[in-house]
Amino acid sequence: MKAAIAGIAASALTLCISTSAVFATDLRMTVWTGSEAHLKMLNGIAESFKATHPDVNVKFETVPVNDYTQKLTFQIAGGNAPDIAWMMEDAAPAFENANLLMDLAPTLKAAEGYDFDDFSKPAMGLWQKDETVYGIPFSTSPFMIYYNKDMFDKAGLEDPLTIAAKGEWNMDKFQEVSKKLAETNPGKWGFEFKDGEGYASRMTHALLPPIRAYGGDIWSNKECGFDKPEAVKAVKQLHDMVFKDKSIVPPGEQGDYFSGNSAMTVNQISRASKMAEAGFKWGIAPLPTGPGGESPVIGQAGLVVFAQGKNTEIAAEFVAHMTNKENVATMAQFFPPARKSVLQADAFINGNKLVPPEMMKNVAAAIEKGRVVSANEKAPQILAAMAPRVDALWKPDADVDAAIKGICAAIQPLL
Structure with a gap:
């Protein structure tokens, strides 16, 4: 009898295991x-x-x-x-x-x-x-401003974190300090776009933060935003910083913030892992504000x-x-x-x-x-259509207004 019960129990256990596996x-x-x-x-x-x-x-x-x-x-x-x-x-x-x-x-x-x-x-x-x-x-x-504190100290400037704490870190201040940083550090730059790109690649990452600071967007509700007044002002300011102030790393040049050749860049928090090897004092601050107020991306x-x-x-x-x-x-x-x-x-x-x-x-x-960041189901096609129009923008003698209108003409059918 005991053997029979044991056999039934063993069979039941086997069945449970088998059922569990199934x-x-x-x-x-x-x-x-x-x-x-x-x-x-x-x-x-x-x-x-x-x-x-x-x-x-x-x-x-x-x-x-x-x-x-x-x-x-x-x-x-x-x-x-x-x-x-x-x-x-x-x-x-x-x-x-x-x-x-x-x-x-x-x-x-x-x-x-x-x-x-x-x-x-x-x-x-x-x-x-x-x-x-x-x-x-x-x-x-979030996109944040990474800065080289040593370069700010050399230029006799307060760093972006300190300026932000005083409520003065805006696009005008950003342009002002970028220019002075380039002037006081010959052969180096005040700012570089995300990952040293922003011209042929990462176009939207370069343009979006300042455009949002001015209260605009690159596109929204299936409508191009590049040619709106807020965006035009932001893009013209960037263009001046690249070609007049010579404070942003221009097309064809390599700034490399992480090697100490640019005083600032914009990137995400994951890039802090690279800073352990940096040979300079550094910090992270918010993006500059603008007429549109705080606009974190x-x-x-x-x-x-x-x-x-x-x-x-x-x-x-x-x-x-x-x-x-x-x-x-x-x-x-x-x-x-x-x-x-x-x-x-x-x-x-x-x-x-x-x-x-x-x-x-x-x-x-x-x-x-x-x-x-602005997204769209046709993002790859939009970026491909943008590329030649954005390339026309980043020329020293570019007709900025015409280039911006060209961007919208190229991408609006895809939006």
Whole structure:
């Protein structure tokens, strides 16, 4: 009898194990990081999901960043869409408008203790339309001014952080100090565009911050904004700084802020990792303001679930888990968050070993108040159409007004 009972118990255990194996769910999530530290953190979050979903396994699949969106598109077209994906801000509109993304709102708002309203509304602008939520930003990185304090000291100038604290860091002051920095550091520059680019590439990253400071935008509501008065003033000021003041690194030249050849640049918080090797004192300050007031610019990456995936409900529940307060705080060590409670926490303000708390407070404020870089589902075609018109702008004797009108004439049909 005992042997029979033992046999039945063993059979039941085998059946449970077999049933568990049959009903186990494997979620596939694409990312563009291969960082060991990033993947260790992500796998830790996936493991913690097992507390409520013991039969769910999450596999992170690294796709190189340079062809990430293209490969993701091919996977979807081939019927092999991942369950979850990281998505770049410039790709989001195309996927949203093609109805490829699941509405996460019901799942997120039903998740216990999730507190959806904790996310900064401006930071959600790209991912939410009315009550529909297409994605949740996991990395919200503001554009900031990096400055070489040694060069400011040599020029006898207050640094941008100090000027900003006095409420005087605006586009006019930016032009003034850039010119003096170039004059007092022969052979060097006052400012360079993001990553030393901005002419043939990163055109929008070069033009967008000053245009927004003046109260304009490069495009919005399917209308070109380059030829609006606010944008024209901003572009003309940049043109003067390049060719009259000779304070911005011009086309064809290399400034390289990180090597000490430019006093300022604009970049995101992740670039602070390069400053550990800098041979000069440095700091981070907000973008200059202008007639349009404070206009922080943020770049983003979001978490999305594909509507045609095989495990949409469980995938949405994992996104809710991954972006709850606890896990957003965990990810904040690598990815600036969009949750207001995490941004305001001491752990975030004091958690960056390279950036002092007074600078991190400005980073947090820029995230909470910032607007995402302008995106469009036809962004690649728009940038290709812009290129020759923008190239005509960056000439010493350019007809700036005509060049700006040319930009709008080229891109308006695509908007």
